[in-house]
Amino acid sequence: MLTAIVSVLTGTSWGSAGTIGVAFMGVAIEMDANLALVAGAVVSGAYFGDKLSPLSDTTNLSSAVCGVDLYEHVYNQLWTTGSSAILASIFYFIMGQVGAKNNIVVPETINILTGTLDNMFKWNILLLIPLAIVLIGSITKKPTIPVMLLASLIALINAAVFQRADLKSIVEVTLNGFNVGMVGMSEENVAPELIRLLHRGGMMSMMNTLLIAVCAISFAGTMTVTGSLDVVISKMLEKINSTFKLVASTIATCLIITGVTSNGQVSILMPGEAFKEAYLKMGLHPKVLSRTLEDSVTCTECLIPWTAAGAYMASTLGVATLNYLPYAILNYSGMIFALVWAFTGIGITKINKNS
Numbered sequence: 001m002l003t004a005i006v007s008v009l010t011g012t013s014w015g016s017a018g019t020i021g022v023a024f025m026g027v028a029i030e031m032d033a034n035l036a037l038v039a040g041a042v043v044s045g046a047y048f049g050d051k052l053s054p055l056s057d058t059t060n061l062s063s064a065v066c067g068v069d070l071y072e073h074v075y076n077q078l079w080t081t082g083s084s085a086i087l088a089s090i091f092y093f094i095m096g097q098v099g100a101k102n103n104i105v106v107p108e109t110i111n112i113l114t115g116t117l118d119n120m121f122k123w124n125i126l127l128l129i130p131l132a133i134v135l136i137g138s139i140t141k142k143p144t145i146p147v148m149l150l151a152s153l154i155a156l157i158n159a160a161v162f163q164r165a166d167l168k169s170i171v172e173v174t175l176n177g178f179n180v181g182m183v184g185m186s187e188e189n190v191a192p193e194l195i196r197l198l199h200r201g202g203m204m205s206m207m208n209t210l211l212i213a214v215c216a217i218s219f220a221g222t223m224t225v226t227g228s229l230d231v232v233i234s235k236m237l238e239k240i241n242s243t244f245k246l247v248a249s250t251i252a253t254c255l256i257i258t259g260v261t262s263n264g265q266v267s268i269l270m271p272g273e274a275f276k277e278a279y280l281k282m283g284l285h286p287k288v289l290s291r292t293l294e295d296s297v298t299c300t301e302c303l304i305p306w307t308a309a310g311a312y313m314a315s316t317l318g319v320a321t322l323n324y325l326p327y328a329i330l331n332y333s334g335m336i337f338a339l340v341w342a343f344t345g346i347g348i349t350k351i352n353k354n355s
Contacts, residue, residue: 037095039319040327044088047299048330051081054134055148058264058298065272066290071142076287079347080295080337081330088329116190120183124162130155177202233274246282247292247342250275251335254296264301264309268293285349295334303331 050056052074063073130151137147152174159165159173169182178198180190187195236253240246250271258267272293279289302309305321314321325332341347 034095036319036323037092037327039313039317039324040329041088041092042317043302043313043324043328044085044092044330047302048081048085048088051077051294051298054137058268058294061265061268062272062290062293062298063287065269066276066286066293068285068287068290073287073290076291076347076349077294079341080291080334083337084330084333087333091329116185120180120185122162124158127158127162130158173202175202176204233278237278240278243282243284243345243348244339244342246275246278246284247288247338250289250292251296251338254293255300258297258301258307259304262304262307264297264307267297267301271297280351283351285351288348292338295338299331299334303328 051059053059054070054074059074060070062068063070066073068076133147133151133154136142137151156170156174159170160167163183165173165182173182180187180195180198236249237246240249253271253274254267257270258264261267272289275289276286279286301307302313303321303325304310305314310321313324317324
């Protein structure tokens with residue numbers, strides 16, 4: 001649950017798994033718990049929050065490539081992600097009861113992390129205002145960009161008022177991200193887990209993602225203009241005459257592209273562009289496609305050992321990708337629910353005058 005909350009508020013599954021996950025793994029080691037099970041729970045929680053966060057890059061990318069309102073896309077994911085979260089929660093609760101022990105201890109790792117944060121920042125209830133703005137904006141379906149800009153502005157004001165940050169530091173954090181050196185601390189004296197959470201890189205850290213997106217769109221555009229993409233998709237869609245087959249084909253395509261390219265952004269962009277017309281012809285709302293892209297790419301990328309996400313989770317949590325895979329219930333059950341809803345028609349939005 002904690003990793004999910006951190007992912008929602010920060011928009012990153014990697015950061016929440018990197019810091020909160022490591023702390024939980026420390027608890028698991030001291031309790032002699034099943035490390036693969038705990039790692040699977042951490043990964044599931046991290047990606048649950050990431051998928052439902054309006055700050056997430058893949059969430060924004062999936063909605064954008066399909067032409068769907070961001071918040072409409074987020075709410076629509078509850079059909080699959082919400083179902084997966086319920087299933088995962090039941091599983092983890094049962095496993096937790098089976099392996100419960102009375103000698104629960106809080107490892108020194110957590111105390112170190114919280115103590116360091118206390119030394120870095122001056123805590124105040126008003127610091128939660130930017131997070132509240134994002135959550136309220138999400139619930140009330142307010143325009144994304146104004147909500148994010150307002151939350152960012154309030155956060156910058158908080159930094160100046162409560163953390164005594166000067167204008168130079170505020171601009172530097174905005175562009176290049178926070179650095180512990182700004183609060184008079186050395187990286188050598190700060191836990192690596194905390195460094196991974198706090199050093200996010202600012203706007204400049206998104207340049208690689210933006211470049212990949214531009215290249216992927218260019219590649220997709222080239223295939224579309226030359227007609228090669230149409231040939232591939234038309235052959236694939238020749239025998240598709242139902243929503244279930246279309247969703248299943250989308251999932252299979254996304255998994256193949258993710259495995260081949262090892263990149264989640266490309267694996268969202270390519271199938272998104274390729275299948276968009278097919279969904280419209282079948283009378284399906286584009287948000288069905290955007291949801292399926294997330295179910296089969298965002299959540300599954302970390303289950304493939306040779307992707308960046310899979311390698312990061314394995315190295316950070318100290319558990320091999322294939323070992324925690326069976327316990328990452330949410331990450332693969334979303335595809336199962338996507339197929340179930342496609343077969344039954346539940347949660348499948350058709351195009352109508354009010355769409």
